[in-house]
Amino acid sequence: MHEKTLAELSQALRSKAISSVELTQHYLKRIEQFDGALNSYITVTPELALEQARTADARIAAGDAGPLTGIALAHKDLFCTQGVRTSCGSKMLDNFIAPYESTVTQRFIDAGTVMLGKTNMDEFAMGSSNESSFYGPVRNPWNSEHVPGGSSGGSAAAVAARLCAAATGTDTGGSIRQPAGFTALTGLKPTYGRVSRWGMIAYASSLDQGGPMARNAEDCALLLQAMAGFDPKDSTSVDAPVPDYSASLNDSLKGLRIGLPKEYFSAGLDSATAAAIEAAVKQFQALGAEIKEISLPNAELAIPAYYVIAPAEASSNLSRFDGVRFGYRCDNPADLTDLYTRSRGEGFGAEVKRRILVGTYALSAGYYDAYYLKAQKIRRLIKNDFMAAYEQVDAILCPTSPTPAFRIGEKIDDPVSLYLTDIYTITANLAGVPGIALPAGFANGLPIGMQLLGPYFSEARLLNIAHQYQQHTDWHTRAPAGY
């Protein structure tokens, strides 16, 4: 059953070839068999999953099923799920049973999906390797010595190892696209405001965006259909119509203009990755696309600007963790200040503390103009680069990361070297434009990811381009050995 894609499972469920209870039991068995070594789930919810599966089977029997009814998913442990621990990968929230449901997970409940459990992640989504999780690193199913990427590393590993049909992720600086690239998945970061942030534990609110992680673009289209849309509970949710994402998957790519940003193909790019993108370019040309070189001249400023904006917003968002209302509280606080400082000092991990400190500094009196305001001006330059590019092309093609997945431990002692791995993904978050990552090849058994970026609200077109590529290549159909 787990060989099937989400779209195939959807057909099998609705034709009653399989039941949702059978599918759910199958995945639960696989999680038990494989996840001890992989560590992709923080919490598995078998009882809830089987209850939801029975409800889904009843809906299917009653003829009240949508395309996702009965499909077994996993959710990143950053989406609040009522009555289920929502840890955000942190000791701070190890005891946090969410008292309400996020909009994204509620929409999936309404669509009739089953939640198998909550997936591992970098603590508070701060990381690119899933090594900053309080619950330990996740292993890459393609090679257990390597990271699965981050911060949605648990979701990536769980989908790649076929321990769920698909999963949710969130992307603040590349946290859907980079792990999708490291594990041969297709993952989409929507336009900022397309998917509700309500009930997502905030990291950097002007950048955070939830999205699907699945085996191919067709599956991502089905998932995004359920996730996208206006939500009055999210103050930055965009009230714009949601197109039928599956309807345009088979559109022709004839006349499509694809841009290659020359800044993304310079020094530092691994040669196998460059070769894979070159082969993809040929494939797109064969499908009728026209390729142009473009320029994103301020791209190299994205990382410095991001590491001001994201930590600044994080330092503000994470001030709510004070040991008073929920989450971790230190033992025997001497006074109120001791309660705050030790609860935060003991409850947060090293990377989260570093980012809070950087953000606190950037926002502190006397430094605001030099850091936060400067970064927001650079953010404007980066957005302008994209707007100029989209006057010449319909989509931008580039790698997701400079190299395939690196080894566990390789970058753990050098935060700056880890930050630099997000060089190709961060610009889309700063500009708020959508991007889709998909597999483009393999090197030494490890997947190579590429991404397509588009103008605001071009998700349907990006899914169409990715789907057409996947009709003519088979990278996305490959599964890691042993699972």
Next chain:
Amino acid sequence: MAFDRSDVEKIAHLARIAISEDEIPATTAKLSGILSLIDQMQAVDTTGIEPLAHPLETTQRLRPDSVTEQNQRDAYQAIAPATEAGLYLVPKVIE
């Protein structure tokens, strides 16, 4: 610019994060590394560029000033570290 020990102590105080004596040297070194990465921004001339706070440059929506939420105190306090009579408990502030 690089951080020194007193900078780190000051920022940690502002952020209300306790940092142990053992952690200070490594934290200082790593924050200095991050700061030099961030400082690459200073080389760019941004005169006349408007800051961008929100990618789509929309403003916050307003909603009618009407009650939409019910009292959920019991549910929210069920997950609090310490409560009594509907109140959150903290160490004594006023002697």
